[in-house]
Amino acid sequence: MSRARPTPPPTADHDGFATQLLAWFDLHGRHDLPWQHPRSPYRVWLSEIMLQQTQVATVIAYFQRFVDGLPDLPALAAAPQEQVLALWSGLGYYARARNLHAAARACVERHGGELPRDLEALVALPGIGRSTAAAILSQAWGDRHAILDGNVKRVLARYHGVEGWPGAPKVEKRLWAFAEAHVADPALPDARMADYTQAQMDLGATLCTRSKPTCLLCPLRGACAAHRDGLTDSLPTPRPGKTLPRREAQLLWLEDAQGRILLQQRPSTGVWASLWTLPQADDATLAREWLATHADPDYDAGEALPSIAHAFSHFRLDLHPRRWRAVALRERVGDNGDLRWVPRTQLTALGIPAPIRKLLESSDATPADHD
DNA sequence: AAGTCGGGGTC
């Protein structure tokens, strides 16, 4: 060792953690998730990517739609990016979709069209980190690897009484050490690695929840430090607070005489990268200039629609939509570059951010006669 | 170590 550890190494590793957990899983775990039947490396991989920072209930419908359209790795690799983003549309964190796509193509080029059964090779693929790679290997093949996702962090922080925000590298390193120690327990059979990985996540998702954990039914309560010390409400330590900045933007909703909507593809970097949205301006003055440059109607003739408040992880965005109907674009503008007239029936084929799609679908296809 | 990247569920 290059340096002395300030904290003692995990010693409470072979204490029945895995044994108790597996016994509970057999009776009370989730055995009917879509990616478990059938369970294949491709389906496990896809589910793990979709489940990054996203809850199971949200993922299920997206997973079904995605595997219906792209049922295996070669199909994903051969698909155009537009289709992949359309299937991901509404799920968020769109870099996951682009990385998934790129990783599939890398597997075709480097691994014979299959997902490699190797931790380092998986981590080398875009979008797959240490925990996701371990989850894939243990669930798809039963290989012996520790995972450390949000569920396991919460379970281990309570079970071992680990204080400090789990996102801090120092705390995360301790949690990894505990996770590895449990996996090294000889009482955990190789044949049960897939169940063991699933069991940890099921416990965290159904009993050891962030608020109001159901300790009465927990198979680990006998050795849980937080339960013993009355710290289940304060562990894991919450993330340090930060106030989010607020931004505003104007949305220009233009429809032509046929009811088609003018959409604009966003740049390949930044928020909503490569997705299709309404043309956007930072303020009303710039919105007026954009309209004067691209189309004929008077700005003030547009219908001001209710504002939309949308929260991102790192800022809040207030969108102010304004709508014009039966618009014609100026010469040399439209259906070129990043602008496209899109019929309403084609909206499902494009990757569109959730609040924009909700706005477009909330309104009548025909011009409103009210006033 | 901090910032970037969505959207929905929960309290």
Place this chain on the structure above:
DNA sequence: GACCCAGACTT
């Protein structure tokens, strides 16, 4: 409103 969630990536 604030906080969280089957994280990874960039700087």
